[in-house]
Amino acid sequence: DQQVKQNSPSLSVQEGRISILNCDYTNSMFDYFLWYKKYPAEGPTFLISISSIKDKNEDGRFTVFLNKSAKHLSLHIVPSQPGDSAVYFCAANRQEGEKLTFGTGTRLTIIP
Amino acid sequence: DTGVSQDPRHKITKRGQNVTFRCDPISEHNRLYWYRQTLGQGPEFLTYFQNEAQLEKSRLLSDRFSAERPKGSFSTLEIQRTEQGDSAMYLCASSLRGDIQYFGAGTRLSVL
Numbered sequence: 001d002q003q004v005k006q007n008s009p010s011l012s013v014q015e016g017r018i019s020i021l022n023c024d025y026t027n028s029m030f031d032y033f034l035w036y037k038k039y040p041a042e043g044p045t046f047l048i049s050i051s052s053i054k055d056k057n058e059d060g061r062f063t064v065f066l067n068k069s070a071k072h073l074s075l076h077i078v079p080s081q082p083g084d085s086a087v088y089f090c091a092a093n094r095q096e097g098e099k100l101t102f103g104t105g106t107r108l109t110i111i112p
Numbered sequence: 113d114t115g116v117s118q119d120p121r122h123k124i125t126k127r128g129q130n131v132t133f134r135c136d137p138i139s140e141h142n143r144l145y146w147y148r149q150t151l152g153q154g155p156e157f158l159t160y161f162q163n164e165a166q167l168e169k170s171r172l173l174s175d176r177f178s179a180e181r182p183k184g185s186f187s188t189l190e191i192q193r194t195e196q197g198d199s200a201m202y203l204c205a206s207s208l209r210g211d212i213q214y215f216g217a218g219t220r221l222s223v224l
Contacts, residue, residue, distance in 0.1 A: 004154075034212070043116070043203055043215035044155065089154050097143060097210025099168060102154030 006103035019077040023090030030092040116216035132190045137206030145205040
């Protein structure tokens with residue numbers, strides 16, 4: 001039972017354009033959502049998070065949007081840079097500090 | 113801040129052997145998590161500790177798996193009688209009182 005879903009295994013975007021990564025979830029008990037970035041041979045690195053009481057959180061080039069009624073969140077990266085090429089994981093938990101449930105990841109490739 | 117450290121980075125073993133992995137969390141982080149990641153999947157939760165107490169175990173953690181955090185600092189994950197299906201990346205993360213989980217680079221286990 002995949003409670004967090006990332007339906008796009010891969011995405012290619014031109015450098016300088018906007019990258020939009022999507023994530024859907026099924027568990028209505030999830031209250032806290034995170035995005036992690038992973039380079040090969042490294043562990044996941046925290047990128048940005050959002051609590052269910054908000055619908056948007058911004059940090060520099062990264063913005064996460066949450067639509068609770070649709071059980072959908074998205075990560076926007078603008079402008080996209082070559083160093084953004086990595087696998088991006090969406091994750092969720094019922095409260096901060098609890099175990100994370102991850103999606104299967106989206107491989108983002110930024111084309112110079 | 114040296115980050116989460118995992119040892120070894122790679123382990124090759126024969127089926128039926130026992131293996132043990134070590135995780136050193138970020139100093140003063142009281143929560144420590146273990147996850148497992150297989151190819152094409154996101155990390156899956158195994159277990160977590162608050163200080164030395166093991167608070168939750170996934171049903172993925174069969175009785176061949178045992179984790180300890182004896183003094184509330186480093187943790188070990190032991191797999192007895194390894195099987196080929198145990199081949200995966202084992203990831204450790206730590207957090208401070210329910211804050212963001214920070215991951216180590218992982219231990220890649222190959223069971224031949």
